[in-house]
Structure formats: C-alpha cells, structure tokens
Amino acid sequence: xxxxxxANLIWILAIVIGGTxxxxxxxxxxxxxxxxxxxxxTGIGTGTVMLAAGAGIAGIIxxxxxxxxxxxxxxxxxxxxVGSMVMLAATMIVATxxxxxxxxxxxxxxxxxxxxxTKYRQDLYVSQGTEGHGIxxxxxxxxxxxxxLGGLGGALVYYALMKVSTxxxxxxxxxxxxxxxxxxxxxxxxxxxxxxxxxxxxxxHDPKFKKWPKAALASFIASIFCxxxxxxxxxxxxxxx
Amino acid sequence: MEPLISMGVLALIGAAATxxxxxxxxxxxxxxxxxxxxxxxxxxQMGYIHRYYNKAIAGEPVSNGMMCTIGATGTLxxxxxxxMSPLFALVIGALIAAMVHGSYSVTAIMGREASxxxxxxxxxxxxxxxxxxxxxxxxxxxxxxxxxxSYLMVYALAHPFPFVLLSFLWGVVVGSVGSATGDVHLGSExxxxxxxxxxxxxxxxxxxxxxxxxxxxxxxxxxxxxxxxFGGPMTGVAFGMVVFLGIxxxxxxxxxxxxxxxxxxxxxxxxxxxxxxxxxxxxxKEAREKFGPYKEDKTEEVSA
Numbered sequence: 001x002x003x004x005x006x007a008n009l010i011w012i013l014a015i016v017i018g019g020t021x022x023x024x025x026x027x028x029x030x031x032x033x034x035x036x037x038x039x040x041x042t043g044i045g046t047g048t049v050m051l052a053a054g055a056g057i058a059g060i061i062x063x064x065x066x067x068x069x070x071x072x073x074x075x076x077x078x079x080x081x082v083g084s085m086v087m088l089a090a091t092m093i094v095a096t097x098x099x100x101x102x103x104x105x106x107x108x109x110x111x112x113x114x115x116x117x118t119k120y121r122q123d124l125y126v127s128q129g130t131e132g133h134g135i136x137x138x139x140x141x142x143x144x145x146x147x148x149l150g151g152l153g154g155a156l157v158y159y160a161l162m163k164v165s166t167x168x169x170x171x172x173x174x175x176x177x178x179x180x181x182x183x184x185x186x187x188x189x190x191x192x193x194x195x196x197x198x199x200x201x202x203x204x205h206d207p208k209f210k211k212w213p214k215a216a217l218a219s220f221i222a223s224i225f226c227x228x229x230x231x232x233x234x235x236x237x238x239x240x241x
Numbered sequence: 242m243e244p245l246i247s248m249g250v251l252a253l254i255g256a257a258a259t260x261x262x263x264x265x266x267x268x269x270x271x272x273x274x275x276x277x278x279x280x281x282x283x284x285x286q287m288g289y290i291h292r293y294y295n296k297a298i299a300g301e302p303v304s305n306g307m308m309c310t311i312g313a314t315g316t317l318x319x320x321x322x323x324x325m326s327p328l329f330a331l332v333i334g335a336l337i338a339a340m341v342h343g344s345y346s347v348t349a350i351m352g353r354e355a356s357x358x359x360x361x362x363x364x365x366x367x368x369x370x371x372x373x374x375x376x377x378x379x380x381x382x383x384x385x386x387x388x389x390x391s392y393l394m395v396y397a398l399a400h401p402f403p404f405v406l407l408s409f410l411w412g413v414v415v416g417s418v419g420s421a422t423g424d425v426h427l428g429s430e431x432x433x434x435x436x437x438x439x440x441x442x443x444x445x446x447x448x449x450x451x452x453x454x455x456x457x458x459x460x461x462x463x464x465x466x467x468x469x470x471f472g473g474p475m476t477g478v479a480f481g482m483v484v485f486l487g488i489x490x491x492x493x494x495x496x497x498x499x500x501x502x503x504x505x506x507x508x509x510x511x512x513x514x515x516x517x518x519x520x521x522x523x524x525x526k527e528a529r530e531k532f533g534p535y536k537e538d539k540t541e542e543v544s545a
Contacts (some may be wrong), residue, residue, distance in 0.1 A: 069495045085511070
C-alpha cells in the first residue's frame with residue numbers, strides 16, 4: 001500500500017489540486033437556493049452542492065468520452081471544463097427565459113450598485129422586499145468561470161485516478177469506480193464552501209467571495225486524505241496492490 | 242461510427258432528453274418537490290392550511306439520480322440475466338423505479354403532514370389517492386427517457402461509462418436542471434399569483450401561497466396544468482440542450498480522429514457558451530427597457 005502511494009505522489013498532487021479547484025468553482029457559481037426559485041434572491045434557483053455537482057457531472061461525462069479515445073491531459077481537462085460550461089450556460093439561459101417571460105422580473109443583482117461588466121444600474125431594479133432576482137450578466141460570466149474551474153478540477157481528478165490504475169482506460173469497472181470517486185470529490189468539495197456561502201452567493205462580486213481562502217485550505221486538507229484513499233482503492237483494482 | 246448515423250442517434254437522444262426534462266419538472270410540480278416545496282411546508286406554520294401534495298423525498302437531483310439508478314439496474318438485470326429484449330426491459334425497469342418512487346412519495350407526504358399536526362394541517366387521503374398515480378406516471382416517463390438516453394449513449398455511441406452509472410449521472414443532471422429552471426415558474430409565479438405580476442416575492446409574503454383554485458381548492462394537479470404550459474416544456478428544452486449540445490460538439494469534431502479535432506470541439510463548445518451569454522445579456526437589456534425600474538432614482542432628484 002505504501003509503495004502504491006509513493007509511486008503515485010504526482011497523481012495525488014493532481015487530485016488535491018483538482019479538489020481545491022472544485023472548491024473554488026463553487027464560490028463563482030451564483031447559487032440562489034430556494035429564495036432564488038421564489039424570485040427573492042439573485043442567482044440560479046437551486047442548492048450549492050446540487051448545482052456544482054450537476055455541472056461537474058456533465059463535465060465528467062464529457063471528459064470520460066474524450067479520455068476513452070484520446071489520453072492527452074490538456075485535451076481531457078479542457079473537455080471537462082467545456083462540458084460543465086455548456087451545462088450551466090444552457091441551464092442559465094432557460095432560467096432567464098422563465099424569470100423574464102414567465103415571472104416578469106428583471107435580472108438584477110442586489111449586492112452591487114452597478115453591474116461590473118455591463119455598468120447597468122442595479123439597485124433601482126430590485127423589487128421591494130427581495131434581495132434581487134434572475135441572472136444578470138455579471139452572474140452569468142461568474143457562473144461560466146465557476147463551471148470551467150469545476151469541470152477542470154473534476155476532469156483532473158478523473159484523469160489522475162485513471163492513470164493510477166494499470167487497467168486499460170476503456171475498462172468498465174475502472175471507469176465506474178473512478179467516476180464514482182470523482183463524483184465523491186465533487187460532493188465533498190462543494191459541501192466545504194457551502195459553509196462560506198451560507199445559502200446564497202452571487203459570484204465574484206459578492207462580499208462573501210472574499211472568504212474563499214478558508215474554503216481553499218479546508219478543501220486542500222480534506223482532498224489530501226481523500227486522494228490517498230482513492231489512489232489506494234483505484235490502484236488496487238486488477239491486482240495492483 | 243459513421244458521423245451521419247451518430248447524428249441520427251443523437252437526434253433520438255435529444256428528443257428523449259427533452260421529454261425527460263419536461264416530465265421531471267412536471268413530476269416535481271404535482272408533488273411540490275424541490276425549492277418550491279419550502280413554501281408548501283411553510284404555509285401551515287403561517288396559518289395557511291392548504292391542499293397541496295407535500296413531498297420532498299430529497300433534493301431533486303438526488304431523488305432523480307436514485308430513481309434512474311433503480312430503473313437502470315432493473316433493466317440491466319432483465320437484459321443480462323433473463324435475456325429480455327432491451328425495449329421491454331427498459332419499460333419494466335422504469336416501472337419498478339416508478340413504483341419505488343410512488344412508495345417514497347406516500348411515506349414523504351404522510352410523514353411531513355403528520356409532523357404538522359400542531360399547525361392543524363390535515364392529511365387528505367383523497368389527495369394522496371389522486372396525486373400519487375400522477376407522480377408515478379411522470380416518474381416513469383422521466384426514468385424511461387433518461388434510461389433511453391443512457392442506453393443509446395452506451396450501446397450506440399460507445400460511451401465508456403457503464404449503463405447504470407450513466408443513468409445515475411444523467412438522473413442527477415436532469416434533477417439539477419429541473420430544479421434550477423422549471424421550479425422557478427411554480428415557486429415564483431404559480432404559488433404567488435395573487436401578487437402583482439413581476440413584483441418578485443416580498444419576504445413578508447412568504448408562506449402566503451394561493452390556496453383557492455380556478456374551481457374549488459387548488460391542488461398539485463392544478464399546478465401541473467399551469468406549469469405544463471411554460472415551466473415544464475422549458476425544462477425539457479434546457480435538459481435537451483444540455484444533453485444534445487454536450488454530445489454534439491464531440492460528434493461534429495470527434496477527438497478520436499486526432500488532437501486538432503479534439504481542440505476544435507472544445508472551441509465549438511466555448512463558442513456556444515459565449516453565444517448563450519450574449520443572448521442572456523440581450524434579454525436582460527430588453528427586460529430593463531420594457532419593464533422599467535421599480536423605484537425612482539432619488540439621487541438624481543436631489544442633484545436636480
């Protein structure tokens with residue numbers, strides 16, 4: 001077991017970096033939680049973990065497709081990032097249709113007076129008794145950055161764990177175990193920043209975003225332990241231990 | 242595989258995903274699962290007794306992930322062990338998942354409403370009898386279509402993930418998409434139709450949901466009727482887009498043909514994201530111009 005860990009130190013490092021990236025990505029995604037679904041807060045109307053995991057999983061599916069046919073590291077992690085970005089962008093554009101055409105509210109942020117990207121005035125467009133609503137441009141951009149980081153991190157974890165095993169990358173058991181571990185990394189590293197976010201965050205312009213170093217450190221430490229367990233488990237497949 | 246045949250398979254996958262998204266959202270509307278459920282749960286505590294189905298088995302992604310995994314496992318056992326035709330196995334697998342989901346729904350509403358006895362919220366047995374089959378029907382549709390998406394991806398497009406795992410993954414994604422899009426229509430609009438259109442939900446109105454319907458007292462099936470006109474189909478479009486675009490970029494530029502093709506697929510995906518971002522900005526701009534601000538600009542008045 002010790003040999004397995006020492007032989008794969010570089011991949012353990014890659015997994016830890018991947019886990020920390022996932023933790024960072026969550027701070028960028030405008031999570032509105034239940035209040036956003038009620039047009040009571042800005043952001044996407046679902047919980048932190050579910051949204052980050054949903055986008056990350058779309059990235060893993062894309063990274064898995066590419067990994068089976070082409071093992072170029074930059075290509076695989078870029079495919080993961082793009083897969084996540086496409087998922088979140090498609091979800092956000094449809095959410096905007098519903099907010100604007102179905103609910104009749106204007107996408108607006110309550111955390112800043114002017115949108116840092118479009119320079120539009122925000123405070124006048126926030127309806128009474130709410131903390132903003134919908135997905136304004138700054139949140140959309142922040143979310144795509146977050147999805148890219150999350151997809152990148154997830155694909156990095158997936159790639160590293162695939163390389164730990166001696167089995168071929170097309171092996172069904174291997175891809176099943178590796179993707180299960182990768183999803184586990186997503187859930188762990190989405191829960192840790194949730195304590196920073198406390199239900200809702202609007203993206204990089206939100207004051208809560210400044211708390212990211214704490215979550216990064218916590219995720220870094222958690223990922224080290226998880227990476228060791230994952231490397232031992234995946235490396236032992238097919239008689240590697 | 243030939244790109245043309247892959248595109249044909251992808252068209253089928255996209256159609257199945259669109260139905261999956263729509264049925265997933267409508268299933269959560271009937272049973273008021275997910276974020277909109279917080280208001281259904283809150284209403285009796287604020288003194289508003291209602292006749293809505295109150296089930297929140299888990300967050301939508303987890304609940305759908307479980308449903309699709311059960312369905313896919315059943316299907317795989319029937320195909321591999323009993324040698325059944327995939328089409329029948331997919332149907333029976335989805336049926337098993339729907340039955341499991343139905344039993345979870347009943348225990349969820351019984352438990353939730355019983356815990357609200359102190360707020361005088363009754364358990365309406367006729368409501369459970371009329372709504373549970375509808376919830377099961379939509380759960381069946383969602384599971385069946387997600388299984389079709391996964392089955393075609395694994396056996397026709399040669400995706401490296403096992404069938405059951407892929408069903409689980411798409412189940413989580415469909416729940417995530419449905420929770421982020423369609424539920425807004427139920428939570429923001431249908432549950433608060435007594436407030437002015439476009440006013441958002443004032444925090445002081447929390448829990449004050451509409452309880453009287455077009456005819457009689459409003460229930461989950463009335464919400465289904467309303468949301469099936471916009472929220473449901475839009476969720477279908479969202480999940481259809483997620484599945485279709487995600488696979489399409491990898492079929493148009495197949496990474497198996499070389500590194501260049503692989504990078505072109507990533508660039509194409511990035512371009513799609515940019516286009517959607519610009520579209521989002523345009524809708525924001527249009528909404529600001531058409532709807533106008535809610536408040537007057539006091540700083541300008543002072544300076545004038």
